[in-house]
Amino acid sequence: MSQLLDHGRAVLQSQPFSRHLGAELTVFEPGRAELALTVADHHRQQHGFVHGGVLAYLADNSLTYAGGSVLGDCLTAEFKINYTRPARGERLVARARVASAGKRLAVCTCEIVALADGEETVVAIAQGSIARIEAGKD
Amino acid sequence: MSQLLDHGRAVLQSQPFSRHLGAELTVFEPGRAELALTVADHHRQQHGFVHGGVLAYLADNSLTYAGGSVLGDCLTAEFKINYTRPARGERLVARARVASAGKRLAVCTCEIVALADGEETVVAIAQGSIARIEAGKD
Amino acid sequence: MSQLLDHGRAVLQSQPFSRHLGAELTVFEPGRAELALTVADHHRQQHGFVHGGVLAYLADNSLTYAGGSVLGDCLTAEFKINYTRPARGERLVARARVASAGKRLAVCTCEIVALADGEETVVAIAQGSIARIEAGKD
Amino acid sequence: MSQLLDHGRAVLQSQPFSRHLGAELTVFEPGRAELALTVADHHRQQHGFVHGGVLAYLADNSLTYAGGSVLGDCLTAEFKINYTRPARGERLVARARVASAGKRLAVCTCEIVALADGEETVVAIAQGSIARIEAGKD
Numbered sequence: 435m436s437q438l439l440d441h442g443r444a445v446l447q448s449q450p451f452s453r454h455l456g457a458e459l460t461v462f463e464p465g466r467a468e469l470a471l472t473v474a475d476h477h478r479q480q481h482g483f484v485h486g487g488v489l490a491y492l493a494d495n496s497l498t499y500a501g502g503s504v505l506g507d508c509l510t511a512e513f514k515i516n517y518t519r520p521a522r523g524e525r526l527v528a529r530a531r532v533a534s535a536g537k538r539l540a541v542c543t544c545e546i547v548a549l550a551d552g553e554e555t556v557v558a559i560a561q562g563s564i565a566r567i568e569a570g571k572d
Numbered sequence: 573m574s575q576l577l578d579h580g581r582a583v584l585q586s587q588p589f590s591r592h593l594g595a596e597l598t599v600f601e602p603g604r605a606e607l608a609l610t611v612a613d614h615h616r617q618q619h620g621f622v623h624g625g626v627l628a629y630l631a632d633n634s635l636t637y638a639g640g641s642v643l644g645d646c647l648t649a650e651f652k653i654n655y656t657r658p659a660r661g662e663r664l665v666a667r668a669r670v671a672s673a674g675k676r677l678a679v680c681t682c683e684i685v686a687l688a689d690g691e692e693t694v695v696a697i698a699q700g701s702i703a704r705i706e707a708g709k710d
Numbered sequence: 711m712s713q714l715l716d717h718g719r720a721v722l723q724s725q726p727f728s729r730h731l732g733a734e735l736t737v738f739e740p741g742r743a744e745l746a747l748t749v750a751d752h753h754r755q756q757h758g759f760v761h762g763g764v765l766a767y768l769a770d771n772s773l774t775y776a777g778g779s780v781l782g783d784c785l786t787a788e789f790k791i792n793y794t795r796p797a798r799g800e801r802l803v804a805r806a807r808v809a810s811a812g813k814r815l816a817v818c819t820c821e822i823v824a825l826a827d828g829e830e831t832v833v834a835i836a837q838g839s840i841a842r843i844e845a846g847k848d
Numbered sequence: 849m850s851q852l853l854d855h856g857r858a859v860l861q862s863q864p865f866s867r868h869l870g871a872e873l874t875v876f877e878p879g880r881a882e883l884a885l886t887v888a889d890h891h892r893q894q895h896g897f898v899h900g901g902v903l904a905y906l907a908d909n910s911l912t913y914a915g916g917s918v919l920g921d922c923l924t925a926e927f928k929i930n931y932t933r934p935a936r937g938e939r940l941v942a943r944a945r946v947a948s949a950g951k952r953l954a955v956c957t958c959e960i961v962a963l964a965d966g967e968e969t970v971v972a973i974a975q976g977s978i979a980r981i982e983a984g985k986d
Binding site: 514516518519533534541543545556559560561562563 | 932933947948955957959970973974975976977
């Protein structure tokens with residue numbers, strides 16, 4: 435396992451909310467990050483699909499990781515998500531990548547797929563900006 | 573308590589993810605909805621602030637409720653969130669309202685505030701579109 | 711006329727694209743800006759409504775002005791726009807305000823209305839982040 | 849030239865605003881559309897770069913075309929744009945594609961590049977939803 439992935443997993447474990455949801459960091463390399471989640475009952479909404487809030491969490495956090503892979507310690511300044519299909523299946527994977535990066539800001543995109551019976555369906559796509567955390571930042 | 577609020581709370585209780593996070597529906601009336609959350613340790617990220625994913629959940633779900641207050645059974649098609657301040661404090665409140673509504677689609681906005689020691693701070697604002705669920709919809 | 715409005719109008723006149731479209735700055739004060747446009751044939755799309763690109767320009771530029779009213783020289787880093795109604799009428803007005811501001815970044819929102827026969831219709835709403843231009847910024 | 853591209857160009861010519869800006873449709877095939885623009889002085893802002901409103905127009909319209917390539921007559925319901933670099937150069941190209949499509953709605957993404965001295969720079973990326981125009985739509 436790479437040192438970067440090792441470090442990323444340690445950060446994820448230090449996020450109580452990510453542990454509460456059961457997120458796993460499966461890829462973390464310069465320009466790219468992947469978060470996965472094994473779907474459990476407590477991730478669902480009233481119709482049995484995965485709640486949009488779970489997808490929004492995966493978008494937010496995978497975008498932050500993608501940005502962080504090139505910027506270091508950072509946070510998501512903003513993002514936008516389009517839900518494309520109801521999310522069902524056993525597992526969700528959020529694949530984020532850096533579309534453009536400067537010294538302090540990276541614009542990243544993310545695709546979230548649901549895996550059901552070995553088939554992948556795109557359930558959401560997202561786009562956002564990730565800002566490096568700076569000493570003295572307002 | 574109004575019948576609409578009563579109904580909205582029953583729907584929220586039927587969302588396992590909302591129960592998992594501890595969300596409460598505090599306002600639900602035509603054109604307006606408010607979700608609240610008492611902050612617990614499992615809502616946090618590694619720096620002790622509330623995780624952006626929790627705010628994204630509150631945005632997503634309060635926008636859906638605002639849209640649902642005029643459209644009936646519906647879902648969030650997409651939304652965008654800007655994080656404005658680190659979220660700390662005891663409680664979060666997401667206030668959503670309908671900005672414009674047709675028969676099948678409502679555009680809604682939301683402001684999320686954190687309450688700490690009796691002071692309110694805006695920690696995120698969001699905007700999105702909510703679509704009515706229709707029989708036979710693709 | 712205030713000095714700030716005076717200055718803002720001089721900047722607008724120095725934007726060839728804003729002159730090309732015929733935009734006017736009608737309000738510019740701390741935390742708030744308003745751009746207006748008298749609709750002409752060259753602003754339309756194929757169905758006779760104002761083209762979404764004109765509304766997107768008004769959103770982009772009014773958000774920049776709102777942010778600039780508190781940050782000084784700045785640019786729009788990103789924004790999101792929802793079109794709410796077809797835009798018809800004689801005049802468009804984009805009203806933008808600062809929702810939250812730090813030293814380097816402001817999050818702003820905007821509502822665009824169309825005026826037809828003395829009636830106002832909200833035709834789009836937008837939300838975005840405005841960044842201060844800094845020497846040496848990447 | 850394909851019939852679809854032929855049709856798309858006729859639609860573009862019937863948009864007075866697109867003619868006013870000088871946009872050209874260079875690709876239009878199922879799932880994909882490309883708009884281009886030769887940069888002129890009237891496209892600029894006060895620092896000499898292409899105005900963000902021009903990029904927002906290109907995003908809006910190329911997303912609509914991408915969606916229209918699979919949905920037929922349609923309009924952009926909403927979109928989000930991140931500006932990644934100042935836009936300079938002789939020509940802009942907006943490349944849009946369908947990320948996911950149903951019968952009535954398509955989610956599309958777009959990348960806008962500026963060409964200067966034979967080099968391409970990504971100056972903006974966008975994401976939005978395109979809705980089919982229906983008889984009786986509210």
